[in-house]
Amino acid sequence: MRRFNILALVVFLVAVGGLFALGPGATQKIQSGFLGIIAPWLKSGSNVERRITAIRKGLKTLDELEAENKELLVHNKELQAVNQTLRDLETENNRLRRALHYRELAAFQLVPARVIARDASTWWNTIKIDRGFADGIESDMPVVTEDGLVGKTTTVARNASTVLLISDENCKVACGIEGSLEQGIVSGERTSSGSMPIISMRFLSKTANLQPGQKVLTSGVGGVYPSGIFVGGVKEFRVRELDGYATIVPAVDLTGLEDVFVVLGKK
Amino acid sequence: MILFFLILVIASFLSLVIQHFVPPLGPEGVRLILMPLVLFYGALALPFGLMLVLAFVCGLMWDALTVQVIQTGYGPTAATTVEIALGWSILLYATLGSVMSGFKPLFKRGRWEIHCLVSGVCTSLIVLAEFLMLSVRRAAIGNAPFVFNHDIWWRIGGPGVLALLLAPVVFFVLNSFAALVGYNPRKVDREEEL
Numbered sequence: 001m002r003r004f005n006i007l008a009l010v011v012f013l014v015a016v017g018g019l020f021a022l023g024p025g026a027t028q029k030i031q032s033g034f035l036g037i038i039a040p041w042l043k044s045g046s047n048v049e050r051r052i053t054a055i056r057k058g059l060k061t062l063d064e065l066e067a068e069n070k071e072l073l074v075h076n077k078e079l080q081a082v083n084q085t086l087r088d089l090e091t092e093n094n095r096l097r098r099a100l101h102y103r104e105l106a107a108f109q110l111v112p113a114r115v116i117a118r119d120a121s122t123w124w125n126t127i128k129i130d131r132g133f134a135d136g137i138e139s140d141m142p143v144v145t146e147d148g149l150v151g152k153t154t155t156v157a158r159n160a161s162t163v164l165l166i167s168d169e170n171c172k173v174a175c176g177i178e179g180s181l182e183q184g185i186v187s188g189e190r191t192s193s194g195s196m197p198i199i200s201m202r203f204l205s206k207t208a209n210l211q212p213g214q215k216v217l218t219s220g221v222g223g224v225y226p227s228g229i230f231v232g233g234v235k236e237f238r239v240r241e242l243d244g245y246a247t248i249v250p251a252v253d254l255t256g257l258e259d260v261f262v263v264l265g266k267k
Numbered sequence: 268m269i270l271f272f273l274i275l276v277i278a279s280f281l282s283l284v285i286q287h288f289v290p291p292l293g294p295e296g297v298r299l300i301l302m303p304l305v306l307f308y309g310a311l312a313l314p315f316g317l318m319l320v321l322a323f324v325c326g327l328m329w330d331a332l333t334v335q336v337i338q339t340g341y342g343p344t345a346a347t348t349v350e351i352a353l354g355w356s357i358l359l360y361a362t363l364g365s366v367m368s369g370f371k372p373l374f375k376r377g378r379w380e381i382h383c384l385v386s387g388v389c390t391s392l393i394v395l396a397e398f399l400m401l402s403v404r405r406a407a408i409g410n411a412p413f414v415f416n417h418d419i420w421w422r423i424g425g426p427g428v429l430a431l432l433l434a435p436v437v438f439f440v441l442n443s444f445a446a447l448v449g450y451n452p453r454k455v456d457r458e459e460e461l
Contacts, residue, residue: 003316004316005314005316007316008315008316008319008320009319010317012320012323012361015323016323016354016357016358017353017354019327019353019354019357020352020353020354022352022353023349024336024347024348024349024351027334027336027338027352027353029352030327030331030333031332031334031336033331034327034328034331034332035331035332038280038283038284038332041284041285042284045284045288047289049288069365084427114459117288118285118287118290119287119333120283120286120289120298120300120332120420121298121332121397122298122394122397122398122426123301123331123394123397123398123401124330124424125334128287139336140338154335154336155336162332164335166268169405170335170337170350171313179443188416190402190405190414190419191414191416191418191419260306
C-alpha cells in the first residue's frame with residue numbers, strides 16, 4: 001500500500017507540474033471551461049438569493065409601515081399589501097427606465113448583463129455576470145453602469161463572464177482629472193475588499209493640488225477603456241516622495257451591483 | 268470508497284458555489300471559506316492517494332476561479348502573463364491535507380476536537396499563503412509595496428475562526444453521508460496498513 005502512495009504522489013506531482021507549465025492561453029481556456037460549468041449553479045443560486053431578498057425587503061418595509069401607520073394598517077391591511085407590491089414595481093420600473101435611458105444616450109454598443117455572483121475569495125475583487133462570448137463579449141472589455149466604470153471582463157465563458165472590479169489591485173485604468181491636464185493611474189488596493197472597496201490614483205504630479213469632489217474620468221490611454229467614463233470623485237490628495245496620490249470615491253456602488261453593461265465598442 | 272469519494276467531490280463543488288453567496292462579514296471583509304473543510308475531512312476519511320486526487324480537484328477548481336491573467340506593459344512591450352500559476356493551490360491543499368492526515372489516529376479513536384482546531388488553523392494558513400504569494404508576485408512585477416495592516420490580520424484570521432466554528436457541522440454532515448453509503452472512514456487506516 002505504501003508503494004501505491006508513492007506512485008500516487010509521483011502522478012500527482014507530474015500532473016501539478018503539467019499545470020505549472022501552462023501558458024496564459026491554456027490557463028484561460030481551463031478557467032473559461034470551469035466558469036461554464038459553475039455558471040448555471042451560480043445563476044440558480046442568484047435567483048434564489050433575489051427571491052429571498054425580495055421577500056425580506058417586502059417584510060421590512062411592511063414593518064416600517066406598521067410602525068408609522070399602525071392604526072391605518074389595522075383597518076386597511078389588504079390595501080397596504082397592494083400598495084406595497086405597487087411600490088416595489090415602481091422602484092424596479094424606475095431603475096430599468098434609468099438604465100434604458102443610459103443605453104439610448106451612450107455612444108457605445110452596450111450589452112446589458114445581470115450580476116450572478118460576487119467573488120468568494122479574500123484577495124481578489126471580481127463579480128460574475130450572466131453574459132459571455134455567445135453575446136459577443138471578449139476579455140478586456142470595459143464594464144459600466146449608468147453611474148460610471150465598474151471594471152473589465154477577464155475570463156469569458158459561453159454564457160458567463162468574470163469581471164475584474166476597479167477595486168482590485170490588478171485593475172489599472174489610465175485616468176485624467178476633469179478640467180485639468182493631470183493624468184494618473186487608478187487602481188484598487190490590496191486591502192480593498194468586497195464590502196470596503198478602496199481605489200486610488202497614482203503617478204499624479206506633485207503639484208496637482210487636487211480638491212475633494214473633482215471628477216476622475218478615463219483618459220482612453222491603453223486601449224481598453226474609452227475616454228470620458230466617470231470613475232469617481234477625489235476624496236483626498238497628498239504628495240508622496242515621487243508623485244502625487246489621491247484616494248478616490250468610486251462612482252459606482254461596487255457592493256450593491258445588480259445590473260451592468262459590457263461595452264462592446266463604438267456604435 | 269469510490270462512491271464516498273465522489274460524494275466528497277460533489278460536496279467540495281457545492282461548497283464552492285455556496286461560498287459565492289455568503290457576503291463578506293464585518294468592515295474588514297472576512298470571508299467564509301468552506302471548500303477546504305471538505306478537503307480536510309477527506310484527508311481524514313480517505314486513503315492518502317485519494318486525498319491527493321481530492322486536493323487536486325479542489326485546488327484546480329479554486330485556481331480556475333481565482334487565477335488572474337494580467338497584462339504587463341503597453342504597446343510593443345505588452346505581454347500577458349499568469350499572475351500566480353494554475354496549480355499552486357493544489358500543492359497547498361495537498362500539503363495541508365497531508366498534515367491533516369497525520370491526525371488520523373486520533374480520528375480513528377473517535378476524537379474530533381483537534382481536527383476542527385487544525386482545520387481552522389489550516390484555513391487561515393491557506394489565506395495567508397495566498398496573500399504572501401500575491402504580495403511576492405506583485406512586488407516582483409513592480410506593482411505595489413508590501414502591506415500588512417489590521418484589516419489583513421482580520422481577513423487571514425477570520426476565515427480560520429469561522430472554519431473552526433463550522434468544522435463540527437461540516438464533519439457531522441459528511442460523516443452522515445459516509446454512514447448513508449455504508450462507508451466507515453475510521454477503517455481506512457487499517458486497510459492502508461494491510
